Amino acid sequence: MSHHPNSELLKLYATGEIDSAHGAAIASHIESCSECRAEVMKFEAEAGEAMMSLSSKEEKSSKDLELVFSNMLDDIMTLDADYSKPKVRKPGRVQVDGKEFIVPATIAPLVERMSEWRSYGGKVFTSTIDVDEECRVSLLYINQGVQVPQHTHKGFESTLVLHGSFKDENGEYHVGDFIREDGETKHAPQTVEGQDCLCLSILTEPMIFTQGVARVFNMFGKGMYP
Known part of the structure; x- marks a missing residue:
């Protein structure tokens, strides 16, 4: 790690x-x-x-x-509670693109609040998690051999790798890695052939695309949430 x-x-x-x-x-x-x-x-x-x-x-x-x-x-x-047995947290299960992944018990409460998956060309899938906070929380699944368009951030982006791995201009990231990016970073996350990736994504502000046709999502300066 x-x-x-x-x-x-x-x-x-x-x-x-x-x-x-x-x-x-x-x-x-x-x-x-x-x-x-x-x-x-x-x-x-x-x-x-x-x-x-x-x-x-x-x-x-x-x-x-x-x-x-x-x-x-x-x-x-x-208190109306039974303390005879210790409370054991169970891992969560995530299903996307015909696959199932086990996520840590610490993430399971968030998984229970997922929305339906949205697909971007069958390559990238996102599911927003309903939390009563200002940041945008979502699960992000990137299929194998896929590159996300280069972008930067208006605020902070925190990413926890839950399955697989991905890389960008700054390094490679594997299960358990925690990455925090801001407006100083321009990167294009990508997965290699034969390796997909599931991440927890936390954005305080929308991301801003910096290359290619994806910049159309920056209209009116609003940027885009995944």
């Missing part, structure tokens, strides 16, 4: 300040990346120490604390 979330995203993940789509993508990445997992643990420890320091400065009476714990116990006792 050669491509990772930056420290800013990892810190937002550790402190719970990240959006749900990026949170799911990073959770999936760190399951198989010990380097990023260690960095998240460091940020979590720092956040814990900061909270402890803040708590020590606050003045709370013993009655206030007693009331807090009493309310917590009441909430726990009234």
Whole structure:
């Protein structure tokens, strides 16, 4: 694994300040990346120490604390849940172009909110995921031996590789890799013959095509979401 979330995203993940789509993508990445997992643990420890320091400065009476714990116990006792068995998250299943792929359990909740697949010439397929956030989240399937027209981005594009691999002008990307691009990047992702690719894509703004007839999608400066 050669491509990772930056420290800013990892810190937002550790402190719970990240959006749900990026949170799911990073959770999936760190399951198989010990380097990023260690960095998240460091940020979590720092956040814990900061909270402890803040708590020590606050003045709370013993009655206030007693009331807090009493309310917590009441909430726990009234929950209608069965804790006799641990909750196990199951991987998700994605079907596209006559194929089925297994995706990590961390991504499964997003898969459950997929829309119908849209096909671009039977080569590229996209399915928008309904999340109540400003970014556009989708699954992107690229068949083997396909090149996506060169484009850049008005905002950020985050990509998590779920199956297969692809490459562009900046390198090759494989399962588990997390890639983040912005307006400084112009690239034309492509798959090689014999290798398709399934990715989770998160866009904060539309992408802008920079070459060929695909530039017609840039009309009125709006760009295009996949």
